[in-house]
Amino acid sequence: MKKLVFPAVGALCLLQLTSCLNTEREVGTSKNADRLFTPTPEANRGRVSERTVLRTVNATHTFSSPKAKDTFVLQLRGPKIATSQAYFIIVSSSGDTLRNESMPATALIRDQDLADPLAATVRDKEIAILQGMNNFFRDDRFVQPAVPKAATQPENVDSQSWQAVKADTRAVGFDYPAADGRERRLAYSKQLSKAVIIAE
Numbered sequence: 001m002k003k004l005v006f007p008a009v010g011a012l013c014l015l016q017l018t019s020c021l022n023t024e025r026e027v028g029t030s031k032n033a034d035r036l037f038t039p040t041p042e043a044n045r046g047r048v049s050e051r052t053v054l055r056t057v058n059a060t061h062t063f064s065s066p067k068a069k070d071t072f073v074l075q076l077r078g079p080k081i082a083t084s085q086a087y088f089i090i091v092s093s094s095g096d097t098l099r100n101e102s103m104p105a106t107a108l109i110r111d112q113d114l115a116d117p118l119a120a121t122v123r124d125k126e127i128a129i130l131q132g133m134n135n136f137f138r139d140d141r142f143v144q145p146a147v148p149k150a151a152t153q154p155e156n157v158d159s160q161s162w163q164a165v166k167a168d169t170r171a172v173g174f175d176y177p178a179a180d181g182r183e184r185r186l187a188y189s190k191q192l193s194k195a196v197i198i199a200e
Contacts, residue, residue: 052079057137058073061172061174063195073090074089074133081126085104086105086133087100104179107178109132110128143174143175151166158196161196165188165196172188184199
């Protein structure tokens with residue numbers, strides 16, 4: 001009988017020890033097994049936020065120098081297309097940022113892109129925004145000279161910027177929609193060494 005009791009007790013002890021090891025492994029490094037799991041910032045990497053890049057459109061075009069093309073970037077950031085921000089960036093061939101501005105993505109919607117602007121659904125607006133991104137850097141938006149000879153200075157444009165760009169017949173203008181929905185013309189002034197608004 002003693003021969004049977006010792007192996008049986010040994011087997012039960014071994015089984016109990018194995019069960020304890022499994023429980024520790026399942027709990028992991030938790031100090032309190034009753035505490036609920038809360039995700040860490042590392043666990044949230046896949047979540048969408050206002051910094052999430054939803055779409056990027058790039059183009060290269062002559063702008064600040066006739067010798068090298070600059071890079072034009074339009075980037076949509078946010079949790080949803082309809083409520084996102086559009087970031088418009090121009091980077092020179094040497095890597096300098098010439099322009100960096102943001103606007104609501106809805107500024108990219110043209111009235112002709114929506115059959116009925118008042119009855120447009122969120123999906124209709126999202127499609128119109130994406131179409132606006134596709135057309136943002138169309139070739140016909142770039143004009144040269146940036147200021148025609150017969151043009152008169154608009155009231156809301158800085159006089160120094162206007163005169164500097166008008167004097168440069170090789171300056172390239174770029175037309176794009178601003179945050180308020182109006183068209184703007186942007187040009188690079190060699191005299192001022194910066195991109196300036198010359199029409200709104």
